[in-house]
Structure formats: C-alpha cells, structure tokens
Amino acid sequence: MADEELIPVTVWLAGRSYRIRIKPHEEEAVRKAVKLADEKVMDMRRHYAGKDDQDFLAMSLLTYAADIATGETSEFTRSEIGDMIARIDQALQG
Secondary structure, three states, X not given: OOHHXXXXXXXXXXXXXXXXXXXXXXXXXXXXXXXXXXXXXXXXXXXXXXXXXXXXXXXXHHHHHHHHHHOOOOHHHHXXXXXXXXXXXXXXXX
C-alpha cells in the first residue's frame, strides 16, 4: 500500500487526539468505530470509578476481543450488515 493512497485523519478517543492514516473509503467506518469505542470508554468511566483512561481503553479492548472470540456481534456490526442487505436488495431490484 503506497503512502499516496492514504489520507491523514485525526480522531479523538478518551479525550486524546490520534493522527492516523487510512484509505479514503475507510473514513466513515473508522469514525463510527472511534465513536463506538469512545462511548464504551465513557460507559466504563461511569461503572468503574478510580481508574485512569488507559485502564478504560484496555477494558474496552478486552470486551471487544471477547465479543469477537465468542462470536457475538455488536449493534454496529448488525447495523452495517443490515445496510449492506438493503443496498443489495436495491441493486437487484434496480
């Protein structure tokens, strides 16, 4: 993958900015993923007082990894699959 195929994007997660480089067509999905991750960190903050953001990030990552390992899908994944099915249906009807 050549550098010219990537665009720089700044995302905010747990109150910190991260500069990443992604393919242009991935930007929407990356921003959705960051939003979900940030919501998960905020949820962890509400439930586990006295920890720092690194702990919340680690706990969120562990939760996500456990969901993947057990085969559970997130609401985001189900929504994305639903959107894809709708687009396929439209393409087949059109």
